[in-house]
Amino acid sequence: MPELPEVETTKQGIEPFVVNQVIDKIIVRNPSLRWPVPQSMSCFEGMVIKSLERRSKYLIFHAASGGFLIHLGMSGSLRICSADAEIEKHDHIDLVFNTGDIVRYRDPRRFGCCLPFEQDTIHPLLKNLGPEPLSDDFHADYLHQRLSNKKAAIKTVIMDAKIVVGVGNIYASEALFLAGISPKRQAGSISLESVTQLVAAIKSVLEASIKQGGTTLKDFVRENGESGYFQLHLNVYGRGGENCFRCDSPIVQFKQGQRSSFYCPTCQH
DNA sequence: AAAGATGCCTGGTAGC
């Protein structure tokens, strides 16, 4: 699953092949993504890509006029191909550059999207997003203020993109473990001191993961975008029934909303 | 009205 670190890794991987390059052709083999890929994507043919930006888990291609955004959903990837590369089953979109390089979008589950926006507009999907977790705008006072009076469980709140972007299911569980906070805790009940630890934990988990992504950057450009959180040392995620590395008591798995949560009842309160 | 809870899209994989 591309989480924020994977999207950042992808951005860095394709950037040299994209920025200041001209798109010759956009081939849409299957427009049935989360939302249909509009015909109007062809308007970018002949245009130069001026910059590439990541916001939350969106990649934003800024063209000479307007641009488009790509979300990788949960199974999407972008990779650099040459013209003779074999097209595989789930390769839905090609951005063919006049250098001969192709940015190929693959997404088996088609939960992702590719949507254009007009010059000087912000796409509705990018409005109302909270701060980037690794930016200075995401700090303890901010989060503590946003949590105040919230009755929902802390885990669901930190996964809410209006509060902070890019904290997926895996990182939410891991960060709460590092901060010693139970995922069930009512968000508004958490002290500023604990929130401070939580903010630090979110940043460190994401930073560690981006570092991991960096190690696979070369492989990514060569062929596959498989880079991974799975290389991370996971303390609780996916470890239901196994023993806590810190206290040796069993990790508990349960459902929060529709999602699996993992925590150590001894270490997290 | 705002906040919280639920639904939905899809295909790979684990388990039998």
Added chain:
DNA sequence: TGCTACCAGGCATCTT
């Protein structure tokens, strides 16, 4: 070998 259950991100659409 084939089947079913399960999982996941995040927006849309309900409830309360």
